[in-house]
Structures are given as C-alpha cells and as structure tokens.
Amino acid sequence: MTGAEIEAIFYAIFICMCWSWLYKGDNPLYRISQNITLGLAFSIGFKASLDTIITKASPIMTGDIYALIYTVLGLMTLLRFSRSTLEISYWPLAIVAGVGTAIGVKGSVGPMILTQTIGAKWYGTDMLSSINNIMIWVSVTSLIIYFIFTVKRDAFGGTVGKVASIGFFFMVIAFGASVGSGFLGSFTVATGLAVYLFTYPGYFITAIAAIVIIWDVYRESKK
Amino acid sequence: MKSEYEDSILYLIAIILLALPSITPLSVPIEVSPETIEYYDAIENLPQDAVIYLELYSGVRDWFDTGQPSVATVKHIIRLVHEGKIKGIVIGTLGVEGPVVLPEALKVISESNIAQELEYGTEWCFIGWVPGFEAAMASMLEDFKGTVVKDNYGTSLDDIPILDGIVDLEDFDCVIVTLYGSLEIYVRQWSGRDPVFLLICWMGHKTGAMPYYKSGQITAIMTHVKQTAEYEKLLGYKGMSAALATSQLIMQFFLIAIIIIATARYWIGRRKEAE
Secondary structure, eight states: OOHHHHHHHHHHHHHHHHHTHHHHSSOHHHHHHHHHHHHHHHHHHHHHHHHHIIIIIOHHHHOOTTHHHHHHHHHHHGGGGSTTTGGGGHHHHHHHHHHHHHHHHHHHIIIIIIHHHHHOOSOOSSHHHHHHHHHHHHHHHHHHHHTOOSSOTTHHHHHHHHHHHHHHHHHHHHHHHHHHHHHHHHHHHHHHHHHHHHSTTHHHHHHHHHHHHHHHHHHHHHO | OOGGGHHHHHHHHHHHHHHHHHHSOOOOOOOOOHHHHHHHHHHHTOOTTEEEEEEEOOOTTOIIIIIHHHHHHHHHHHHHHHTTSEEEEEEEEOOTTHHHHHHHHHHHHHHTTHHHHSOBTTTEEEEEEOTTTHHHHHHHHHOHHHHHOBOTTSOBGGGOGGGTTOOSGGGSSEEEEEOSSOHHHHHHHHTTSSSEEEEEOOHHHHHHHHHHHHTTSSOEEEOSTHHHHHHHHHHTOOOHHHHHHHHHHHHHHHHHHHHHHHHHHHHHHHHHHHO
8 A cells, every 4th residue: 555545545535524513412432633733733833933943043053043042931931830930921922012013014004905995986987886985985985984873873863874784784795795705715625625535545444434334333223 | 215314326327427527528518718819929928037926825625627727838938938938937936825735736736747847947937835825915026036046846036047137026918816715915026017917817716816917907817627628628638527527517507407406396386385
C-alpha cells in the first residue's frame, strides 16, 4: 500500500469519526477525533512558532541586536504566572495593544471611511447600477437612522420609526445573504470530504461504518 | 421508522448527494460570468515583467474553499511566466493562525506544481509565514525586505533575484490576497495602493467585500466553487471545483426540496387539526 492510500484511509477513518456525531450525537469516537484535531493543531502551531522564534527572532540566529528587545519583551509576558511579577507582564501587552491600535486606526480613516464616501454616486453606467446606487444611499441613510437611539421612534410624526424600519429591513437582508453564503461555504467543505468516503480506498472504511450503523439500528430496534 | 433516525437519514442522503458528482461526473454546463472574466483579465493584463505577491491565508478548513482558486491563480501565473509576460510570483502567508495554516500554503504550492514548473529564486519565491499579522502588513508596506529578511528556507531576500528592486509592498505590480479571517485588516493596510489588489474569498466574505469592490479599492474578486469552476474553464483545465460546483447545485435543489416538503407537511397537518 502506498503512502497516499494509507493517508486516504486515515482521512476516511477520521471523517467517519467526526461525522458519527450526525448519527449518535456526542459519542466517544467524536470526542476522540475532536481531541486529536485540537492536539494536532496545537502541536503544529507550537512547533512552527518555535521554529519562527529560533530562526527569525532569536538575536543569536539573526545577528540582530534589536531582536534582544523583542525576546526580552516576549519573556516578560511569562512573568504573569507569578503574582509578585504579574504587573511587569502588563508592559509588553500594553505595547502590543498600543501598536496594534495605532496601526489599525492609521489604516481605517482612508480606506474604510473616506474612500467609501468618494465612491458613492447617485448614477451608474446603466439603469440597474443606478437603481443599485440609489438603494445603497437609501439603505445607508436608513440604517444610520436606525442606530440613532437618542431620538425616539415616534419623533417627527413617526417618520424616524418608519425610516428606521426600512434600515432594519435592509440589515436583515444583508445578514441573510451573509449567513446563506457562509452556509454554502460549509457545504463545500462537506463535499470535498465526502469524496474521500466514496473513492478508493475510503469506501472500505465507509462499508465498515455502514455495517456498524446497520447493526446498531438493528440492536436498538430489538430493545 | 423511529423519529430519532429521521435526521440521520437526511444527513445520509445529503452526504451521498454531495459525493455523487465526484464519483460519476455529471457535466453541468458552466457559463463564465463577467466577474470571473474581470479577475482573469486583471491578471492577464498586468504590465510586462510584473512581480506578483500572493498572500496565502487559507484556513485549515478552507482547502476546498479558497485553496482551489489559489491553485488556479498560481497555474494562471505559471502560464504567464512561461509566456514571458510576467517576471514571477512571491508567495507568503501572514495569517494569525500562521503556523497552523502554513501547511495549507505548502499544499497550494505542491498542488499547483510550481516547484517543478518555475525556477526558484528567479521566477518564484516562498517567504513562509511572516509573524505579526496587521503589524507585519503595515511594516511590509514600508520596508518589505526589512520585515521579512529571509525566505522560508533561510536564504536572505537580498540574495533572491526576483526581489531585486522590491523595497516595499507597493513595488509589486499585483497583490492577491486569499482571505480566511478578517477582510477589513487587509483592506485597511493594503487596498487602494499602487498594486492591483485582487481578492480570493468565500461567498460569505464577498458580500462584505462589495463596498470596497464598488469603490475600486479591490479590483476583482474570486470566490470558491462556482466562480473557480468558471476560472478553471477559462484556463482550460478541469480541477476539483467543477465537481464541487455540481455537488453544490445538487445540494441546493435538495435543500429546496426539503424546505418545500417540510412546509407542505406542516400546513397539511395544521389543516387536518383545524378539521
């Protein structure tokens, strides 16, 4: 048996173990596969992180004296395990939080706010894109009004409430589209994995799983 | 039949329907959409001797979602390199789950056969995982070689010919991002700059990316399965996405059928109760 065939058999076994949840709910096989997945993900991540630290961040390996600062800051975070040195570990976390926020804010204003206002037009190249642009304006305006809670909904003769409900309508459509798209994506994963169960050599494992399920159904029916 | 088995039977039927097109190809006709042509043309019309940066942030579960369009994109770029239109491609991954998704990047590299098709160093380069995520993105924008320093195999970037003349990320002619996590982070840091910005994502992200696409910050978007099947048709090869697209179509019909049957059963039951 080749390495690829052994790998395919392991895929089929793990897929059957994970999907045993669909038949029996929470069961030992599902828990085993769950724990193996978590353990594997953690070990790969840990190993790769260690490799990266050694090859790219270590002052000795890179010959970069500034890497000593990163190493010291990284080691300072470990001081949080002791109550007496806990407060020292806040400094590297504060640096990370501060730098991260500054970088995020720096990029936010231009691409996420200003460019969006420049891009919005009332008209488009054809009728459909013009209708699309008008709908964008209506939905943005109504949604902003929806999220203004300092004005009562029955203000201005109930107009605020009606406009807010239009915004709510658009928001629900947007969430539905997003969730539906995400749901569709999840099926893609299931499709790709299902192939391993019905092609060589995975179908041997599928046949064994089918026999076990049939036997279990028969056993349950006898009770 | 016991009611406790009803769900399991539905799941079983769904699994069989999902796998069916991969076992017996059903050849559903694929019509190429304008969005796919736009993505194809964005890469095809890059300037002579362009250098592309490909950010491979496919998650562990996303081999079938964003892995397939990434493979197709690399195959497209390989063809253009062979034709002498493009200088080469630099592949990296910045994902916050970097150490875990790095094997996925290597999977794309091996599936697309880039190591056999192109010469390492002059036509392609793999910089591996660059830690730091958004901070690394901002740093690459200012100083690419200073941020990355070495490639995945320990070679200094100064010794890699394809990166000659690359000082910061804006020196690349095209940046292609395979998205798994947050879109806004890439948009904040990399979009709207000199390089052509292309996005590979799954459908859930496309709806969120539309504002940036409409404003021109993202030049073109490639999504999984159906659009990738169209892209593969344009490239002239049959990948996994064609079978996945057929499976997805069958699954959609199955779900619609279940919804109709369940709704009809509910209303018939209510009418009987009323009687």
